[in-house]
Amino acid sequence: MPGSSPNTSVRERLLALVQLIGSMICLQFGSSLAKSLFPLFGPSGMVGLRTGFAAAALVLFFRSWNALSRRTLRLVMPYGVAIAGMNLCFYLALQRIPLGMTVAIEFTGPLFLAFIGSRRLADIGWIALTVLGLCLLLRPDTAALPDMMGVAYAVGAAICWALYIIFGKRLAGRISPGHASALGLLCSASILFLPCFVPAFGVGLHHPLLLGMAVLVALSSSALPYALEMQAMHRLSARDLGVLYSLEPVCAACAGILLLHETLSLLRMGGILCIVVASAGTVLTPRKTDPSGDLPEQL
Template sequence: MPASSANNPVRERLLALTQLVGSMICLQFGSSLAKSLFPLFGAAGMVGLRTAFAATALMLFFRSWHAISRRTVRLVLPYGIAIAGMNLCFYLALERIPLGMTVAIEFTGPLFLAFIGSRRLADIGWIVLTVLGLCMLLRPDTAALPDMMGVLYAVGAAICWALYIVFGKRMTGKLSPGHACALGLLSSAVILFVPCFTPAFLIGLHHPLLLGMAVLVALSSSALPYALEMQAMHRLSARDLGVLYSLEPVCAACAGILLLHETLSPLRMGGILCIVLASAGTVLTPGKKGPPNEQPELPQ
């Protein structure tokens, strides 16, 4: 085999790693930018704008209107409801507590879903580590007690993320990933159109520059990460994806510190790291192999 051919898998793996890390950076940059727009549009308004603009971009990119039918609507609607609930709860939590804490709590949704589906004894230890991390995150220390309403919204986002995975897996083999993403966001945008999108869009008409920033949030938080993640999914194993996604709370904490000037005490940073280690440990612990083509669902 020529040397260039032998190196192709290595180049593809490096490309996939770059794409996935890039998607996480884009996502956290978009979340940070979105939080800076909360004073004008509000958290719910930003969810409506982000979802509608991202759905429009993905529908145009994948030309998903060709896939619309009664069957696909019934298939995609629960998925879209989960996306709407996940994004709305996430932004309402982000309005009240730091970005790193929000993402760490939200991350427990798919993590506990993985625990439920596992029969490994070692996972008991990872559950204990996750609970310890949550206690460290939520325990009062030198800083003020976190806003409990924000914590509850983050828990709601975690539950919706778990439902997003369940409903997303139901579409495996029935709808292409691109159409599933686009139509899921479209149904979510329809649900949020009147209560969230319309009021924010009317406000944005008087502030076109900030409305343009909302479009940037949609592209960086949804459209671009989806495109990068779907490319990476074809090149990385489920094990690799699980480990890399465990870095997301750390990326969120760094983005909050660098872009939003948020601060987290060493205790709460330790809590985030415990959740990250539990996620990585769940993926890396030897166990029964799943189906060869099994792929994890991607977060929104």
């Protein structure tokens, strides 16, 4: 940071690293907890509760009612639709396939978005490594064939994540990050309110303890990660962010194993590792057109 001492910069950098890793841990803990609530609320109900409670928390925290206007809502609505689609597809996939596999497939959305328009020869190798990782994840092993509908939902989540990044980037400079996150979730919650939130909330009234756990999912999966990531983004370079984000499939696999007692074969764990390495390689390979070595804007 300008004007700060080297020691201060190191301290702030370490704090940002802790914040970003903490965000990933919170997100995967929330996803694991959400899956344990599927028997009562179902995946669509959990999406409605997560989005609704998280939207309320962020709107109150950022006081985003001050930024509400017809023009702002028109700008934010595509972003909110992408959030709704991404979360709904993610939870529908999570119902059918392991958490680590779901996140690894979903992660290919922003990863392939980073490849679009690239002129680097090295990216051909990273694309090939990503495809290899997907082949290992989805290999037709008769003993453990993945649920293809779950895979399709995960692919849908990947597409929505790419759209989420595109629409989110369009908001840059037009709305503050806090208001964009809060109002985006508010738009998403309004889409899911009647079909997802209301039925699940009605069920939750008869099970207040589990409804409280759904609030915890909303805070740990959406509200807290958003807050931590926004703090970290002010302190870390785009390259650092990209490398750290590539750890997310690994965090998801570990959370699935530790919290949900899910198991993945060594080959499928190798597939997740291939996708992680491809992501980090995309970030770290020098760019001829970008001497700073930063990530493309969409990441």
